[in-house]
Amino acid sequence: MTAQTLFDKLWDSHVVRDLGDGWALLHIDRHLLHDLSGPPALADLASRELPLHDPSLVFATLDHTVSSRPGRDGTTYVPGAKLCSQLRDRSQAAGVRLFDLGQPGQGIVHVMGPELGIVLPGLTVICGDSHTCTNGGLGALAFGVGSSESTHALATQTLRQRKPRRMRIRCANRLPAGVSAKDLALHIIGRLGTAAGVGYAIEFAGSAVEALDVESRLTLCNLTVELGARCGIIAPDEVTVQWLRGRPYAPTGKAFEVAAAHWGQLKTDAGAVFDHEEVIDAATVVPTVTWGTSPEHAIPIDATIPDPAASQGSEHDALVAALNYMGLVPNTPIAGTPVDWVFIGSCANSRLSDLRTAAEVVRGRRVAPGVKAWVVPGSENVKRAAEREGLRDVFVSAGFEWREPGCSMCVAANGEQVSPGQRSISTSNRNFVGRQGPGARTHLASPAMAAAAAIAGCITDVRTLT
Ligand SMILES: CC(C)[C@H](C(=O)O)[C@@H](O)C(=O)O
Numbered sequence: 001m002t003a004q005t006l007f008d009k010l011w012d013s014h015v016v017r018d019l020g021d022g023w024a025l026l027h028i029d030r031h032l033l034h035d036l037s038g039p040p041a042l043a044d045l046a047s048r049e050l051p052l053h054d055p056s057l058v059f060a061t062l063d064h065t066v067s068s069r070p071g072r073d074g075t076t077y078v079p080g081a082k083l084c085s086q087l088r089d090r091s092q093a094a095g096v097r098l099f100d101l102g103q104p105g106q107g108i109v110h111v112m113g114p115e116l117g118i119v120l121p122g123l124t125v126i127c128g129d130s131h132t133c134t135n136g137g138l139g140a141l142a143f144g145v146g147s148s149e150s151t152h153a154l155a156t157q158t159l160r161q162r163k164p165r166r167m168r169i170r171c172a173n174r175l176p177a178g179v180s181a182k183d184l185a186l187h188i189i190g191r192l193g194t195a196a197g198v199g200y201a202i203e204f205a206g207s208a209v210e211a212l213d214v215e216s217r218l219t220l221c222n223l224t225v226e227l228g229a230r231c232g233i234i235a236p237d238e239v240t241v242q243w244l245r246g247r248p249y250a251p252t253g254k255a256f257e258v259a260a261a262h263w264g265q266l267k268t269d270a271g272a273v274f275d276h277e278e279v280i281d282a283a284t285v286v287p288t289v290t291w292g293t294s295p296e297h298a299i300p301i302d303a304t305i306p307d308p309a310a311s312q313g314s315e316h317d318a319l320v321a322a323l324n325y326m327g328l329v330p331n332t333p334i335a336g337t338p339v340d341w342v343f344i345g346s347c348a349n350s351r352l353s354d355l356r357t358a359a360e361v362v363r364g365r366r367v368a369p370g371v372k373a374w375v376v377p378g379s380e381n382v383k384r385a386a387e388r389e390g391l392r393d394v395f396v397s398a399g400f401e402w403r404e405p406g407c408s409m410c411v412a413a414n415g416e417q418v419s420p421g422q423r424s425i426s427t428s429n430r431n432f433v434g435r436q437g438p439g440a441r442t443h444l445a446s447p448a449m450a451a452a453a454a455i456a457g458c459i460t461d462v463r464t465l466t
């Protein structure tokens with residue numbers, strides 16, 4: 001038998017029918033719905049009088065348009081109230097399990113899926129959301145879909161897809177202490193650019209990836225879409241198996257052992273051929289932040305803001321526009337840039353391990369005067385676990401606000417915004433123009449770096465925080 005990549009194994013095992021010309025009909029194992037993309041897909045189906053093919057494979061949660069204010073309900077953010085009630089009503093009518101506000105399981109869709117064991121290695125997972133690639137961190141074949149694809153999958157549990165090419169990004173050696181998966185992701189995007197992954201499914205491999213815990217793997221895969229690829233995957237291993245054991249929707253008893261034995265086969269065979277390969281030396285990665293308006297505007301914390309004079313044509317113009325929007329001066333150090341806002345949250349970095357890392361930086365210190373700092377846990381379960389182990393108290397006594405789970409200021413679809421011209425350091429994954437509100441200036445960073453900026457009042461190297 002010819003050597004196969006992990007991606008090919010996952011793809012081949014889900015082909016219902018080869019449609020020719022690189023297209024295939026795939027079986028979809030899990031379908032996740034959120035309050036923005038879920039209601040239209042369910043409504044589309046209802047208007048065609050089509051039943052769901054298998055509601056037990058579909059799960060819904062409220063995340064994008066819900067307020068994160070303590071004591072909130074689905075109506076606190078008034079413009080989101082209709083979407084919330086639609087997702088509730090349509091899920092109930094369709095027999096779909098919805099994790100509602102205040103219930104264990106509610107949370108950002110890409111946080112709650114893995115957390116509950118709804119997402120498992122070897123499964124195909126879709127959601128009407130581009131960061132569905134996050135789930136690849138467990139070894140699932142997971143990708144975001146558009147609304148007509150979502151409708152099709154609800155009705156048939158299948159999807160017509162064109163097979164992407166395969167890329168492997170091998171991360172050699174180990175990340176240095178204090179350098180996280182988020183730094184690695186930003187480093188990779190900064191080096192390869194946001195178009196590098198277009199048309200590819202990307203496998204992250206190598207000793208630095210093997211050394212990551214599962215939550216860090218989810219972070220790394222979360223940012224695959226910012227490389228232009230719809231899908232990122234990491235081979236499941238013993239760390240994955242241990243992380244999944246006992247999760248509510250994971251198999252139990254003998255079935256879990258059988259599943260785990262199967263997951264052990266899900267890796268790229270020696271000698272398998274990729275269409276493209278990249279190698280990153282993880283040992284050279286340092287804490288990384290973005291300065292501009294694209295995730296590829298990523299630089300090491302000890303670097304200076306780039307000078308557009310070094311580039312030409314449209315690239316020059318794009319750099320000038322980004323510098324103007326961000327209100328930054330070329331050739332000055334990024335460290336020391338004052339921040340108004342600190343946002344620790346989003347499906348990139350709002351899991352328990354992220355909050356632990358940030359709390360370690362914050363413990364016994366104070367948020368700098370004039371800085372607004374928020375922690376928005378990724379899910380109700382993350383929130384409760386963090387509260388049980390005292391992390392909430394660490395943040396609150398330092399001057400952070402402790403909020404309710406959801407997307408919040410990652411995309412500001414719930415009205416929680418950074419004011420025009422204000423600068424935010426954010427653990428999210430997109431720093432686009434207006435992403436955190438009209439005129440808002442966003443710097444992407446790891447939880448440790450965001451926490452350090454909250455204390456220092458400016459972008460700072462967490463390794464030298466005093
Ligand atoms: C609103 C949603 C469809 C969107 C996405 O697809 O990613 C959002 O989650 C985002 O992060 O920009």
Ligand code: SF4
Nearest residue numbers: 131346347407410411
């Ligand atoms: S947290 Fe941000 S990136 Fe993630 S799903 Fe929500 S809006 Fe999208």
